[in-house]
Amino acid sequence: MNDAAMIWNLFAGVLIGLAYLSAFAFVAGLTLRLFLYFKTPVPLKIVQTPGPKNAPGVLARMAGDALIFPNLFQADKALWLGAWLFHACLLLIFVRHSRYFLYPVPELVIDWQAISIYAGFLFPIPALYLLWRRMASARVLFVSGLPDFGVLILLTAIAATGMLVNYYARAYLVDVKAFILGLLTLTPVAPPQHPVFIAHFILVCLLLIYFPFSKLLHAGGIFFSPTRNQIDNVLYPRYVNPWNEEVRIDQNR
Amino acid sequence: MTKIANFPPATLEWKKTNRGLHIPVPEMDEHASAPLTCYPCKAKDMQAIALPTARVPQWETRAVEKLQELLHKYRGLQVYLDICAQCGACADKCQFYLGTGDPNNMPVARANLLRKVYRYYFKRMERFAGAEAEPFNEEVLREWYTYFYQCSECRRCSVFCPYGIDTAEITMAAREIMAAIGVATKYVTEVVAKVYERGNNLGIPGPAWIDNCQFLEEELKAETGKDIRMPVDEVGADVLLVMPSADNFANTDTMMAYGKLFYALGVSWTTSTYANEGGNFGLFLNYQNMKKVNRRILDAARELKVKRVIWGECGHAWRAAIYTNTLNGPMDFLDPPHPVHICQFTADLIQRGAFKIDKTANDDVLVTYHDPCNVARAGSLLEEPRAMIRATCNKFVEMPANTIREKTFCCGAGGGLLTDExxxxxxxxxxxxxxxxxxxxxxYLATPCAICKAQLPEVMKHWNVGVKVGGVHDLLSKAMIL
Amino acid sequence: MKRFLILMLLCITVIMLVAGCVPEKPVKDGKGELAVTIDREFTTPATHSPLEWWQTHHPTVINSGDIKEQDCLYCHQVDRSCNNCHGYVGVRKIK
Known part of the structure; x- marks a missing residue:
């Protein structure tokens, strides 16, 4: 085996390690975090008025929150449009990518290809708008930290490398899929020798590792927001706070 | 320091458009309101409310421990500290940012004051990624003490947050942490201590309360010629009414309206000198004191053997009242439904035709309605007060749509800010x-909240708006034919 | 924590079970059910060389119109040397 091949094998090994590390960080981190939210008690009802009066109402409210961001629409129409396009593109791109992870590939995903492909072209527009807004508005700049820019830049970089792999520096899909399926079935094979694909892949791994530690937790956390996921029935029946009894009120006099 | 007199910038133009009130957003003016802090608490008040009388030893560590404890107790706090995307949609929605232009009064920035401490101790990865993080120290404590007492916990920001992040939860947590290390404001601690000592926020002693009630009985006699009673501490009455103590003392029209209301219904009622206060300042301090203040009302109800407790026209009284069942329940020794707000009670009776009403009695005023943040946004009472006004007035006009109902602006003095400094x-x-x-x-600006009734007349005078502020029941009282 | 570990183990078991159902990747003259085979009687056209380049870029060439899909089918048998790969990566199948 010559040196180049040895270095490549080593690199492939590191890449596979990174892939598993990031998958573990993402799955374990996200599960533990959401589990933490789940088991943390909600002492008092703090439903946002006007609140839903029953469980289907809560479901509708949360589906609305996840799909069309009604609160943001009330707050800022331009931001709403940017944010909604941003997330809609991410969703379509994610659906499209499921063809690299699933075998057999569902017909629906193949049929959606035609629409999803435009999401990739559209994505940079809302992403750059959000980036521009962070810098152009003094108020938003004031509250923006490094990671707020970092995440947007990372997502834009992932999209850019993805577009390159798809259009200008094509990778051989069969090798890509074999690599991904190998990882998923715990029988890893070497990745395709394609620098742009590898860059795309590494960036995604970084995103996955960072995800459960960051504000990106809003993806799952939104469903645990007490103002949005409670039924507005604070008066009746009695709502019980699990740690209410621990609070002693006779400590003085 | 000279800046204080100038804000908010006078150049901003507020005008009504057909889409609501055009709300001009001031330029950012860093540290504009930083010099404005509340007077610090006194040792005797802190002792009375079971809090440390002075800054505890190792207060930095103690504060972090308290933060950790609260993170495990409040899902809202844990989730909201984690998931904020820093989008800034809330930035121009807070009346204190709109008024002062101080960026730390933007809800997201206010929350970040706590968030940066949270990141420092509990979010290593975010620190590594370059997010703002700071250990808890004197400087941070000063920021907390300033800006968490420039938040009225009105929750307007949460209505505009895509995740419903409630900055009030974060403010409450920060105040609870500060209270645990012996840092609180004179106003809030004093008020809670007065409740334990005298039964009400204003510190009115029992005999004075009874005196005032007798005086109001005489007033009512002179006005209506009828023997309308203002009962105090009457065992076996049907209803215990807990109003804000200011009704007995300052907003007497509202108090007299309660008297007429029960007189017209023929319902026996009473107030209690042990718990003659609905308002709960424990809400602005910590859970323990909120629970204890609330507890007094149920104790009084048991002692007076009443069938019902009705809360009077008060904002944070209602916000705490809706938690009564959780805090000190079950309330099954009372008749359901419970708890009841006087506006719910009255609106229901008006609808059933219990009163004879002459709406023309209120024709001398054009009435508008201010939704108190605690009654409307925290307490879900949007329709009842409006139904009452429509039933008692011919001339009623709503304020612009983006300033009422769940989007209402706080009067500017809720959350323990109603203090002169x-x-x-x-x-x-x-x-x-x-x-x-x-x-x-x-x-005429009708509002069912004693804090609003104390704050808004001064606000209207300051901004040259010629409007009289009063209760919703005052209108009923004027229009009711006995 | 224990529950979490059990959950993880369960996931790995599921992955192993799924792994059994995933076929080997389609390779020209390779093994497995998806292997690509082409009748030997045809000579490879010049455009197909180098093979790696052609495998990657044939969609672009075909989409640009220089070669039509019909031309491929002259030598390529749809099931054995088109749709086994297309199905594997989730691309529209050739009819």
Whole structure:
């Protein structure tokens, strides 16, 4: 085996390690975090008025929150449009990518290809708008930290490398899929020798590792927001706070 | 320091458009309201409310421990500290930012004051990624003490947050942490201590309360010629009414309206000198004191053997009242439904035709309605007060749509800010409400909240809006034919 | 924590079970059910060389119109040397 091949094998090994590390960080981190939210008690009802009066109402409210961001629409129409396009593109791109992870590939995903492909072209527009807004508005700049820019830049970089792999520096899909399926079935094979694909892949791994530690937790956390996921029935029946009894009120006099 | 007199910038133009009130957003003005802090608490008050009388030893560590404890107790706090995307949609929604232009009064920035401490101790990865993180120290404590007492916990920001992040939860947590290390404001601690000592926020002693009630009985006799009673401590009455103590003392029209209301119904009622206060300042301090203040009401209800407890026209009284069942329940020794707000009670009776009403009695005023943040946004009472006004007045006008109901602007003095040293903040925070009121041309501003009734007349005077502020029941009282 | 570990183990078991159902990747003259085979009687056209380049870029060439899909089918048998790969990566199948 010559040196180049040895270095490549080593690199492939590191890449596979990174892939598993990031998958573990993402799955374990996200599960533990959401589990933490789940088991943390909600002492008092703090439903946002006007609140839903029953469980289907809560479901509708949360589906609305996840799909069309009604609160943001009330707050800022331009931001709403940017944010909604941003997330809609991410969703379509994610659906499209499921063809690299699933075998057999569902017909629906193949049929959606035609629409999803435009999401990739559209994505940079809302992403750059959000980036521009962070810098152009003094108020938003004031509250923006490094990671707020970092995440947007990372997502834009992932999209850019993805577009390159798809259009200008094509990778051989069969090798890509074999690599991904190998990882998923715990029988890893070497990745395709394609620098742009590898860059795309590494960036995604970084995103996955960072995800459960960051504000990106809003993806799952939104469903645990007490103002949005409670039924507005604070008066009746009695709502019980699990740690209410621990609070002693006779400590003085 | 000279800046304080100037804000909010006078150049901003507020005007009514057909889409609501145009709300001008001031330029950012860093540290504009930083010099405005509340007077610190006194040792005797802190002792009375079971809090440390002075800064505890190792207060930095103690504060972090308290933060950790709260993170495990409040899902809201844990989730909201984690998931904020820093989008800034809430930035121009807070009346205190609109009034002062101080960026730390933007809800997201206010929350970040706590968030940066949270990141420092509990979010290593975010620190590594370059997010702002700071250990808890004197400087941070000063920021907390300043800006978490420039938040009225009105929750307006949460209505505009895509995740419903409630900055009030974060403010409450920060205040609870500060209280645990012996840092609180004179106003809030004093009020809670007075409740334990005298039964009410104003510190009115029992005999004075009874005196005032007798005086009001005489007033009612002179006005109506009828023997309308203001019973105190009457065992076996049907209803225990817990109103804000200010009704007995300052907003006497509202108190007399309660008297007429029960007289017309023929219902026996009473107030209690042990718990003659609905308002719960424990809500602005910590859970333990909120629970204890609330507990007094149920104790009084048991002692007086009443069938029902009705809460009077008060904002944070209602916000705490809706938790009564959780805090000190079950309330099954009372008749359901419970708890009841007087507006629910009255609106229901009006609808059933229990009163004879002459609406023309209120024709001398153009009425508008201010949704108190605690009654409307925290307490879900949007329709009942409006139904009452419509039933008692011919001339009723709503303020612009983006300033009422769940989007209502706080009067600017809720959350324990109704204190003189914060006057510039209060006037700045009251500006949106004043402008919304000006846009209607109303001459009478009805509101069911004692804090609003104390704050808004000063706000309206300060911003030159010619409107009288009063209760919702005052209108009923005027229109009711006995 | 224990529950979490059990959950993880369960996931790995599921992955192993799924792994059994995933076929080997389609390779020209390779093994497995998806292997690509082409009748030997045809000579490879010049455009197909180098093979790696052609495998990657044939969609672009075909989409640009220089070669039509019909031309491929002259030598390529749809099931054995088109749709086994297309199905594997989730691309529209050739009819």
């Amino acid at each position: 914060l006057m510039p903040i209060r006037m700045a925070g009251g500006k949106p409400r004043a402008e919304a009121c000006r846009a209607t041309g109303a001459t």
